[in-house]
Amino acid sequence: MATPAYLRIRTELEQRIRSGALPPGSRLPTEAELQQQHSVSRATAQRVLTELAQAGLVERHRRRGTFVAEGARQENLLRVVNPTLRGPEIPGRHAVDSASVIPARDADVELPGVPDDAPVNQLRRLKFDVDDNPIAVELSAVPFSLAPRMLDEDLAHLTVHDYFARTGVPAAKSRVYIDPVLLDEATATRLRLAPGGAVIRLRRLTWLTDGKLAEAMWHIIRPDLVEFFIEQTVLSTPDS
Structure with missing residues (x-):
């Protein structure tokens, strides 16, 4: 069974955050950028960022974007x-x-x-x-x-x-x-x-x-x- 696209993208970003490759303060791709990079729908891209935020790994700021949270350092x-x-x-x-x-x-x-x-x-x-x-x-x-x-x-x-x-x-x-x-x-x-x-x-x-x-x-x-x-x-x- 194929891994759902949202889970594959979320797992990739989570691994980069936890490894330090994306240190706290790093800006994550926007929903539009994730759509373009991975050829997925807006709903899928939105789910990726929402679940990372719910896990406390990122912080989402209106008009500023999504950033790796300090608590994830x-x-x-x-x-x-x-x-x-x-x-x-x-x-x-x-x-x-x-x-x-x-x-x-x-x-x-x-x-x-x-x-x-x-x-x-x-x-x-x-x-x-x-x-x-x-x-x-x-x-x-x-x-x-x-x-x-x-x-x-x-x-x-x-x-x-x-x-x-x-x-x-x-x-x-x-x-x-x-x-x-x-x-x-x-x-x-x-x-x-x-x-x-x-x-x-x-x-x-x-x-x-x-x-x-x-x-x-x-x-x-x-x-x-x-x-x-x-x-x-x-x-x-x-x-x-």
Whole structure:
């Protein structure tokens, strides 16, 4: 028995949302666009979007369109740790909170192996949802000697690992630590939350091929809006 068209289309969109391929805030095709793309009736296209909304995966706004809901956000931890990443670690709009060159001792993240008086680029950004509410604070510190012109970049859209690849910085491996922490007052203010609440901090260290530190960074993310996962295939490979 053939799968109904509405179910096939809905399942495809749901899989893309849950996998992170369509991150929160992403605009879905309109009813008319679904009709054209899949050669279905308006009623079928309308049913697809209505059922996704009923499942809490999308939000429909009159005259604006249909967008992936924040409650549907799932973040793949393997994406955060990947040193070859070419897109933002956390998809969505970013805004620069501060950017400066400071001594390593004054950085808001520990930089193992970096001398206290060594200059580092420190970049702090906010991540927003589709309604422009802050959902995460991101802080990155990179030794100035590796990236003396990093702060000249378009910092709202900068991905540090991509910048390393473009400028020939030989990043080799990354490790992510998952830390439960209490919100300090400054971060709570940025996230519009009360201080002292429990949150998740993803802390990442990236090293060069020679073993020296390339970057130390963290994300502090609202736990009520994000679900983390790691996906691993259990299928056998031809060589196994």
